Amino acid sequence: MVQRGSGVVLSLAGLGFGYPGEGRVLQGVDLDLAAGERVAIVGESGSGKSTLLHLAAGLEPADAGTVRLAGQALAGLDEAARTRLRRVQVGIVFQSFHLIPTLTALENVMLPLELATDLGAAQRRERARAQLAAVGLGAKEGREPEQLSGGEQQRVAIARALVHRPALILADEPTGNLDSRTGEAVFALLLEQVRATGCALLLVTHSDALAARLDRVLRMQDGQLQDLAARASAR
Amino acid sequence: MQANVSGPDQTRAGASPASRLLRGVVVGLVLLVAACGGAVPPETEDPGGAGLRVGEALGGEVTDGFRRADAPRAFEFPRDHGPHPGFRNEWWYVTGNLDGPEGERLGFHITFFRVGLASELAGEARWHDSAWASPDIWMAHTAVIDREAGHHASEERFVRDAAGLAGATEPVGRIWVEDWELAGLDQDRWMLDFSVNDYRLRLELEPQRAPVLQGEGGLSQKGPEPGDASYYYSVPRIAVRGEIERGARGRLPVTGAAWMDREWSTSVLAEDQVGWDWFALQFDAGLDVMYYELRRPDGTPHPLSKGRWMPADADDWLLAHDQVELEPRRWATQPSGHRYPVEWNMRIEPPDGSAPHEFVVRAIRDEQEMDTIIRYWEGAVDILDSRGEPIGRGFAELTGYDAR
Amino acid sequence: MSRSLVHAWLRDWRRRPLQRLLTLVAVVIAVAVVLAVDLANQSAQQAFDRSMDEVAGTATHQILGPAGGFAETHYRDLRLAGWRATAPIVEGPARLPDGRTIYVLGVDPLAEGAFRGVASDIGDAPVQRLVTEPGTILPPRGWWADAGREHEDRLILESAAGRFAVTLLDRAAEGDEAATDVDGEGASLWVTDIATAQTLLGRQGRLDRIDVSLDDAALETLAEQLPDGLELVPVAARDQASRELAQAFRINLTAMSLLALLIAAFLIYNTQTFAVLRRREVLASLRLVGAGRRALFGVVMLEALLVGVIGTLLGVLLGIGLAQVLVGQVAQTMTDHFFVVAVTEVAPRPLALLAVIALGVGLSLLAALAPAWEAARVASPGRLGRGRLERRARRGLLGLAVAALVLLAAGGVVLRLGAGGLVASFVGLFLLITGFVLLLPLVLAAALRGLARLGRGQTLPRIGVRSLERSLSRSAPATSALTLALAAAISVSVMVGSFRDSVEQWLGQALTSDVYVVPVAPAAARSGARLPAEWGQALARIAAAESVSTGSSQDTPSDVGMIELYVVAPHPAWLDDLPLLRAEGPTEALDRRLRERDAVLVTEPFAAHHDVAVGDRLEIRVEDGRRVFEVAGVYRDYGSPQGTVLMLTQRFYAGTPGAEGVGSFGLRLPEGADADVAIERLEAWLAERETAAMVTRPGDIEQESMAIFDRTFAITHLLRVITLLVAFIAIFGALMALQMERAREFATLRSLGLLPGGVRGLVVFQGAVLGGFAALAAIPLGLGMGWILIEVINREAFGWGMDLRLPWGEVGETVLLGIGAALLASAIPAWRMARMRLVPALREQP
Numbered sequence A: 001m002v003q004r005g006s007g008v009v010l011s012l013a014g015l016g017f018g019y020p021g022e023g024r025v026l027q028g029v030d031l032d033l034a035a036g037e038r039v040a041i042v043g044e045s046g047s048g049k050s051t052l053l054h055l056a057a058g059l060e061p062a063d064a065g066t067v068r069l070a071g072q073a074l075a076g077l078d079e080a081a082r083t084r085l086r087r088v089q090v091g092i093v094f095q096s097f098h099l100i101p102t103l104t105a106l107e108n109v110m111l112p113l114e115l116a117t118d119l120g121a122a123q124r125r126e127r128a129r130a131q132l133a134a135v136g137l138g139a140k141e142g143r144e145p146e147q148l149s150g151g152e153q154q155r156v157a158i159a160r161a162l163v164h165r166p167a168l169i170l171a172d173e174p175t176g177n178l179d180s181r182t183g184e185a186v187f188a189l190l191l192e193q194v195r196a197t198g199c200a201l202l203l204v205t206h207s208d209a210l211a212a213r214l215d216r217v218l219r220m221q222d223g224q225l226q227d228l229a230a231r232a233s234a235r
Numbered sequence B: 001m002q003a004n005v006s007g008p009d010q011t012r013a014g015a016s017p018a019s020r021l022l023r024g025v026v027v028g029l030v031l032l033v034a035a036c037g038g039a040v041p042p043e044t045e046d047p048g049g050a051g052l053r054v055g056e057a058l059g060g061e062v063t064d065g066f067r068r069a070d071a072p073r074a075f076e077f078p079r080d081h082g083p084h085p086g087f088r089n090e091w092w093y094v095t096g097n098l099d100g101p102e103g104e105r106l107g108f109h110i111t112f113f114r115v116g117l118a119s120e121l122a123g124e125a126r127w128h129d130s131a132w133a134s135p136d137i138w139m140a141h142t143a144v145i146d147r148e149a150g151h152h153a154s155e156e157r158f159v160r161d162a163a164g165l166a167g168a169t170e171p172v173g174r175i176w177v178e179d180w181e182l183a184g185l186d187q188d189r190w191m192l193d194f195s196v197n198d199y200r201l202r203l204e205l206e207p208q209r210a211p212v213l214q215g216e217g218g219l220s221q222k223g224p225e226p227g228d229a230s231y232y233y234s235v236p237r238i239a240v241r242g243e244i245e246r247g248a249r250g251r252l253p254v255t256g257a258a259w260m261d262r263e264w265s266t267s268v269l270a271e272d273q274v275g276w277d278w279f280a281l282q283f284d285a286g287l288d289v290m291y292y293e294l295r296r297p298d299g300t301p302h303p304l305s306k307g308r309w310m311p312a313d314a315d316d317w318l319l320a321h322d323q324v325e326l327e328p329r330r331w332a333t334q335p336s337g338h339r340y341p342v343e344w345n346m347r348i349e350p351p352d353g354s355a356p357h358e359f360v361v362r363a364i365r366d367e368q369e370m371d372t373i374i375r376y377w378e379g380a381v382d383i384l385d386s387r388g389e390p391i392g393r394g395f396a397e398l399t400g401y402d403a404r
Numbered sequence C: 001m002s003r004s005l006v007h008a009w010l011r012d013w014r015r016r017p018l019q020r021l022l023t024l025v026a027v028v029i030a031v032a033v034v035l036a037v038d039l040a041n042q043s044a045q046q047a048f049d050r051s052m053d054e055v056a057g058t059a060t061h062q063i064l065g066p067a068g069g070f071a072e073t074h075y076r077d078l079r080l081a082g083w084r085a086t087a088p089i090v091e092g093p094a095r096l097p098d099g100r101t102i103y104v105l106g107v108d109p110l111a112e113g114a115f116r117g118v119a120s121d122i123g124d125a126p127v128q129r130l131v132t133e134p135g136t137i138l139p140p141r142g143w144w145a146d147a148g149r150e151h152e153d154r155l156i157l158e159s160a161a162g163r164f165a166v167t168l169l170d171r172a173a174e175g176d177e178a179a180t181d182v183d184g185e186g187a188s189l190w191v192t193d194i195a196t197a198q199t200l201l202g203r204q205g206r207l208d209r210i211d212v213s214l215d216d217a218a219l220e221t222l223a224e225q226l227p228d229g230l231e232l233v234p235v236a237a238r239d240q241a242s243r244e245l246a247q248a249f250r251i252n253l254t255a256m257s258l259l260a261l262l263i264a265a266f267l268i269y270n271t272q273t274f275a276v277l278r279r280r281e282v283l284a285s286l287r288l289v290g291a292g293r294r295a296l297f298g299v300v301m302l303e304a305l306l307v308g309v310i311g312t313l314l315g316v317l318l319g320i321g322l323a324q325v326l327v328g329q330v331a332q333t334m335t336d337h338f339f340v341v342a343v344t345e346v347a348p349r350p351l352a353l354l355a356v357i358a359l360g361v362g363l364s365l366l367a368a369l370a371p372a373w374e375a376a377r378v379a380s381p382g383r384l385g386r387g388r389l390e391r392r393a394r395r396g397l398l399g400l401a402v403a404a405l406v407l408l409a410a411g412g413v414v415l416r417l418g419a420g421g422l423v424a425s426f427v428g429l430f431l432l433i434t435g436f437v438l439l440l441p442l443v444l445a446a447a448l449r450g451l452a453r454l455g456r457g458q459t460l461p462r463i464g465v466r467s468l469e470r471s472l473s474r475s476a477p478a479t480s481a482l483t484l485a486l487a488a489a490i491s492v493s494v495m496v497g498s499f500r501d502s503v504e505q506w507l508g509q510a511l512t513s514d515v516y517v518v519p520v521a522p523a524a525a526r527s528g529a530r531l532p533a534e535w536g537q538a539l540a541r542i543a544a545a546e547s548v549s550t551g552s553s554q555d556t557p558s559d560v561g562m563i564e565l566y567v568v569a570p571h572p573a574w575l576d577d578l579p580l581l582r583a584e585g586p587t588e589a590l591d592r593r594l595r596e597r598d599a600v601l602v603t604e605p606f607a608a609h610h611d612v613a614v615g616d617r618l619e620i621r622v623e624d625g626r627r628v629f630e631v632a633g634v635y636r637d638y639g640s641p642q643g644t645v646l647m648l649t650q651r652f653y654a655g656t657p658g659a660e661g662v663g664s665f666g667l668r669l670p671e672g673a674d675a676d677v678a679i680e681r682l683e684a685w686l687a688e689r690e691t692a693a694m695v696t697r698p699g700d701i702e703q704e705s706m707a708i709f710d711r712t713f714a715i716t717h718l719l720r721v722i723t724l725l726v727a728f729i730a731i732f733g734a735l736m737a738l739q740m741e742r743a744r745e746f747a748t749l750r751s752l753g754l755l756p757g758g759v760r761g762l763v764v765f766q767g768a769v770l771g772g773f774a775a776l777a778a779i780p781l782g783l784g785m786g787w788i789l790i791e792v793i794n795r796e797a798f799g800w801g802m803d804l805r806l807p808w809g810e811v812g813e814t815v816l817l818g819i820g821a822a823l824l825a826s827a828i829p830a831w832r833m834a835r836m837r838l839v840p841a842l843r844e845q846p
Helices: A049-057 A079-089 A105-116 A121-134 A150-162 A180-197 A228-234 B002-014 B017-028 B046-058 C003-010 C017-056 C073-080 C125-132 C141-147 C179-183 C194-200 C216-225 C235-277 C280-288 C293-337 C350-377 C386-417 C421-454 C459-470 C472-510 C535-543 C587-596 C604-610 C675-687 C698-741 C743-752 C756-798 C808-834 C838-843
Strands: A008-018 A024-034 A038-042 A064-069 A090-093 A168-172 A200-205 A216-221 A224-227 B089-099 B105-116 B136-146 B151-160 B166-168 B174-177 B180-183 B190-196 B199-207 B219-221 B229-246 B251-265 B275-283 B288-295 B306-310 B317-320 B324-333 B339-348 B357-363 B377-384 B390-398 C061-064 C086-095 C101-107 C136-138 C154-159 C162-168 C189-193 C209-212 C231-234 C515-519 C547-558 C561-569 C580-583 C599-603 C617-622 C625-635 C644-648 C664-668 C693-696
Touching: A008 A049, A008 A200, A024 A049, A024 A064, A024 A200, A024 A224, A038 A049, A049 A064, A049 A090, A049 A168, A049 A200, A064 A079, A079 A090, A079 A105, A079 C743, A079 C756, A090 A150, A105 A121, A105 A150, A105 C459, A105 C743, A121 A150, A150 A168, A150 A180, A168 A180, A180 A200, B089 B229, B089 B377, B089 B390, B105 B180, B105 B190, B105 B251, B105 B377, B136 B166, B136 B174, B136 B190, B136 B199, B136 B377, B151 B190, B199 B251, B229 B275, B229 B288, B251 B275, B251 B390, B275 B339, B275 B377, B288 B317, B288 B324, B357 B390, C003 C280, C003 C293, C017 C235, C017 C293, C017 C350, C017 C698, C073 C086, C073 C209, C086 C194, C101 C154, C101 C194, C125 C136, C125 C189, C162 C194, C189 C194, C216 C231, C235 C293, C235 C350, C235 C472, C235 C698, C280 C293, C293 C350, C386 C421, C421 C459, C421 C472, C421 C756, C459 C472, C459 C743, C459 C756, C472 C698, C472 C756, C472 C808, C515 C535, C515 C675, C535 C547, C535 C664, C535 C675, C561 C617, C580 C587, C587 C599, C587 C625, C587 C644, C599 C604, C599 C617, C604 C625, C617 C644, C625 C644, C675 C693, C698 C743, C698 C756, C698 C808, C743 C756, C743 C838, C756 C808
Parallel strands: A038 A200, A038 A216, A090 A168, A168 A200, C101 C189, C136 C162, C561 C644, C599 C625
Antiparallel strands: A008 A024, A008 A064, A216 A224, B089 B105, B089 B251, B105 B136, B136 B151, B166 B174, B174 B180, B180 B190, B190 B199, B199 B229, B219 B229, B229 B251, B275 B288, B275 B390, B288 B306, B306 B317, B324 B339, B339 B357, B357 B377, B377 B390, C061 C209, C061 C231, C086 C101, C086 C154, C086 C209, C136 C189, C154 C162, C515 C664, C515 C693, C547 C561, C547 C617, C547 C664, C580 C625, C599 C644, C617 C625
């Protein structure tokens, strides 16, 4: 739908991160994500893949290397500028949904529009409704998160991540809190929506099966990234 | 150490606060003259501590500005019955023996003390416009002995010389401390009106002989320094008639004989005197004798002890201490626990060369100690000849026996 | 309970010191305020009693005369008649160079022994100097410490008779250690010899009273012997009115401190609950490793005990310090209104201390009980979530509302009955307050829901409002605390404002002359000072006045005890200016009745205290003996809390009116006359008189009166500030907790793109909502409380009626203050939330 430029959406170079006294979580990670590219990162839990996601979103500053989001280096930006960049360029889907409990499904989806766009209230509502309908929850827009099933909540979350058409969707184990059937459905929806909107997708998962359905799969091991797909194609 | 600390404190807890001053005034200045003064060591209990304190407060510098009894003076009566301002202390001292119509035997004692706390008011004149502003205070003691009732009562007062509460009129006339009064001093007859607890005495006093000057022409040396002396005269024989109200027992008309002692001075302290025994004796034959023996710490008479030999219708003579022998015959313990002599052998070699007088002086009642802040014994006595027959009456005053 | 369990639980102290400190602070403040007020009350009370006792000594009765004392010859006559258990007294106020008023007691040390220890002891050199050096004075022992003066220093005292240089004597300096026993700490009287007192107070030849200590039989005889003009009055009767009033004042204060306590209780509850809930993961893991319910309950209560004990101890220290501030204020008020009191020390009573400790520790334990029970009860601690608690809390709202209504009804009934006097009135008031406050959560919930509905589409504000609603158990108590504090502030504003207005209005009405001539004396002494009555004509001539009025206050015996009698010769048509409340007939008729018959007017407080109505009769001692007067009317007057009886001069004096002088002259100038000219002339004339007098305008008197008024209520302002402070901490704690709990949500919003500034805004917005709600809720509550204070409590305590005035300016100020406090309180949470690290917050359990 929306035609993206063919440039690099996300570029990680020599990325490193560690907690004081707990060793390095990430070390020398390099990764470029092209517009519209869908990449999966797999790895054991605690391997640092979620941290990688957080660094990419600018939720936490890296202590080594650089993160470039839509060509901009995060390191040079203050918190507010980072946030501004993030809210336009990135949509995040969390493992445990992270819907705002005091807002309805529709309001949750409207949030990014309110934060990242200049749209009027009516337009925001319209766009959010459309997005919610796109994830199949048009009928439940007035429900609060508590009144939705896990799968439905994650679908709202997906709608929320996509509604403002970010260049990049970061998804952290989006099916991790769902049973396998629901997980499968949600995952399919996510892929479908990403494809439909033309966003790039960086997915973190421990499931090789899900990862395999993306363009590229990278493995995170001991804080380092190995490009499995690249190896496969080299064969 | 313990005694040092606890002694004065008990005093404070026990005695009424007003008493503290007056104990001091009494000890230091008036009644005991030289007796306790600075001589009482601080570890003795009651009167010593306070006395010492007030002695310090009142002693020394406080004589500044007061007149001193340091030279003979001309006496004139009745003027000198009146007050002598400028001296620190002055007293009117009346004692007497009384008889009721049915042989009742009584005695009385009243003393008016004027005490100058300062010779004059200090401070700016602006502050002196109150009727209460006065540096003088009055202390008064009264006592009555009622032998039939087996009773000795005494009372004391302290009142300031102000606002008409107490004072002595000038010119002479009236001495009063509230409703205790000695009036008519400018007349031939004096009126004495006072109370002692339930007793009220209204007496008419008629002097029977002219005032007699004590010491050397009225200057009575009490200490070695010039000025450590008082002006002192007596009216040794005064006829008394009047009435005594005795509470529930009703009124009693009385007659008898009284004696008035008058003294004023500023500094009479001497350190080697612990007390005195004073006698005012009226012999039936008309002879009057005054003698006081100042006691030294070792009990021996002080050389300044003296008296007066006052025969009827003849010249009177100074009695030197070596002309008098005084020997206690019997001692009695008072309700307070203090012991006083109450019977004496007395021998006088009259200075006029007549035959020596030997007689016994005996208290009409053993217990006649004054229940006042400063304790002393003031009592009626009989004079007995060698056969035990009464030959006269009198009064005795014993001080300095309460120190230990 | 194992050590490791305790360790695990208390580790949070290190992790979140600020949060835990809040709990502590709550306890500290609650304990401190209650203790401080109690201490201040007690100390003032003791000083008051001591002053009364010092003045009265051990006297059983006092002989009093009509006005301005009586001739000292009466005392001499009594003494010469053998009445020895008597002591003459000349007494009155004087002013120190620093403006403080002192009370001078002039005694005859020789007559004192039976009555007072303080100056009976002439054996002490200083006391002897009192006698031999007129112009010397013994300041109270406690005065020396702060005065910076030394023994023998000269000091200027200003009194009704002028300015005098006195010489200060210090017993200690004269080496009299024993004086301490007699004098005692905190004695408040300046003792001097009666001669000095007569000069100093201008009472030459006169006594103010004679103290008497006699048994009943002797008293009867004495009473019979007293000359006309003197009365034998029991000591107790003389003090009674003052004592009652002082008590009323103290009850007022205690109520204020209890209000502060109530607010602090919310705070403690809030922080304690939060302290437990915050650590539910700790609880969960403790359960998992096998800690039993009792152990969990125990560990929570142990912490509460620790907090309670530490907080109480600190609170006691703070309270003692605070009391030092309060006690001066209380003493000043007592001095202004009742008696000259000098408070020098603040001594905690063991019993009060115990009570306060029990209060502090008990409150901490009580507040922790619910969360502790919750902690222990829940089968799986993981379920001990906020949501669950909130749902329960919301279910409880209805019960709360029922309780609230019951309390409101009970409070209404108690106030309506009003039979139990001041204490019952306060109980009623507190029932109403508590009822109202219990209703608040329900109202708050409804208001928040309404607000959320209103803000549909405004996503962020909606989040703010709805999260407040979801955290009702957190936001409601904090809001209640703030509401209470603001309401208290409003009610005080209403009460003080109405009072002040009424007083000002009354002053304007009462001061009907254009110029006054009054004796030179400190305010407190003025009623006792006198000017020659014959001045009246001269003054009128010099000022070219239209008419002259005179007025003199004096204490006089009556069949209802000692009363303050105001004897006046008023201007024509004076009744038109007098704020009459109850009277019959037209003013002309009333005026005639007051002039021609034995009739008096009484003030409103007098009518209240003595239960007197129009038509009742009072037997009052006037110059030539006691006569019965009819009460012809009641008028409004704030001049004396005890109340006053107003009588016209001709009814009081049998012979020449104003024989012993008059208290003040009022000159009414002709229309258009220049008051300044008249004043100048009067001053020139007065300068040549021997009696010191000054000219003053109504404005000056008003100013001085209002200054005293404001001093009286300074303490309520102070308590108001403390109350607000407590509320501020409550709202701060609540917002802090609220935001910590909502960290995950905020982190989510931040990850979605909300700027740090947006987070700050959101938090501050929440503070504003709570503050605004509290402020709005405080308006009706505060106005209601103010109304009750005015109509019930003040009437009960002082008998003063006043017109209710709504000080909208101050109400508005208070509302802004509340919102401001809430905004200020949200500053730190806002800043912290904006700077929060996102990832850990995102990982938190929902």
